[in-house]
Amino acid sequence: MMKNKYAILQLTDLYLTCEQSKQIENEETFDLIAYFINKYHPDLCIFTGNQIWAEDQETGAKLYRRFLEFMNQFEVKIATTFGDKETCHGLTRTKLRQLEAKYSTSYAHKYCSSIANDKEAYIIKSPHQQIFVLDNGADGTIEEEHLVWLQEKLKHCGKHVAHRVLFMHRPIKAYDNVFVYIGEKKSAISYAAESERLFSVLREARNIDGIFCGHDYDNDFTFFHQGIGLNYGRVSGISLYSDLAPGARLIHLFPERSYTTCILDSDIETEEDAEEDLSAAELMEKIVGN
Incomplete structure (x- = not known):
């Protein structure tokens, strides 16, 4: 029997490091x-960059x-x-992908992979989206x-799919349009100026519900811009200095409607350490209400 929802756990900026003084923090991460994973039983874990902080090729490869x-x-x-910390001194994105192919027994199948300038774009198929x-x-x-x-893929790949989501490491310029939001916004938006072109592609396609990114350690907010949800993950690495307690973002996908999402916070002492799982409509209502 098919489940009526598909759970994604977004983890970002783990900053696992080779520094001996940080090994306890690695284990805590x-x-x-x-x-x-054991509490929320996700179907997929997506790591949106800076899984490791590589200092050289050999130790970085061992850590990955x-x-x-x-x-x-x-x-x-x-x-x-990947983000901006994994690659250094010969440890390229290609070599990281080779390590994934060699050592991971749980990597999701990639569809329609495209590699340009050593960077990869691909699609994962869930039962619903x-x-x-x-x-x-x-x-x-x-x-x-x-x-x-x-x-091309938004136009032709899976024409019957009404809802899609996109994950990447750094935010795009559209995130700078934030005015009302829920969550924490404690740092500037670190985007590339030309990244606004991506948002134009997504807006014209009219079938992307939300974008999820990391990179800016003190942000975990969500808001809506021109009908698309723009979301930060919660920084997940223990060793990383941040004003936010390490955590994650939980996202649920459904067959006939958009996603719901909430932040998981490691610093909450109650048994329930997730914020309320909210749909797009509920998120918008809460944002406006604030």
């Missing part, structure tokens, strides 16, 4: 991931392998995109080839 093998213990699929993952690089630049790819 792993413990936090395990806690959220450790991360992948840690995730193999769970009965949950994973997907990734299509999930787009886009690598917008260390500086937020979106490749022209990926904009063309996205236009």
Whole structure:
């Protein structure tokens, strides 16, 4: 029997590091991931960049392998995109993807993969909706080839799919239109100026419900701009300095309607450590109400 919803756990900016002084924080980050998976039983974990902070190719590769093998213990699929900290001194995005192919036993199947300038865009199929993952690089630049790819896939791939979501690392310029929102907004929006073109593609397609990103550690807010939900994940790494307690974002996809979402916060001492899971309409009502 098919489930009536599909659960995605977005984790971002883990900042696992090779520094000996940070190994306790690494283990605490792993413990936090395990806690959220065991409590909320997601169908998919999406890691939206800066899984590791690579200092050199050899130690970075070993650390990324450790991360992948840690995730193999769970009965949950994973997907990734990269930020600005994973690659250094020969540890390229291609090599990271090769490590994923070699060591991950739980990676979700990628459809329609497109690689441009060592950055990958691809689609994951859930029972209800299509999930787009886009690598917008260390500086937020979106490749022209990926904009063309996205236009084509939104127009022709799965014409019967009414609802789609998109995950990437850095926010786009549209996030700077925030006025009323729910969640925390404590830092500036770190976008690339030309990234507004992506929002134009999505708006014209009229079948993307929401975008989910990371990168700005002190933001976890959500708001709506021209009918599209713009969401930050909650920073998930214990070792990373942030005004927000480490956590995650939980997203539910449905067959006939848009997503619901909430923040999971590790710093709440009550048994229930999630905010209310709200639909797009409920989110808009709450935002306006604030």
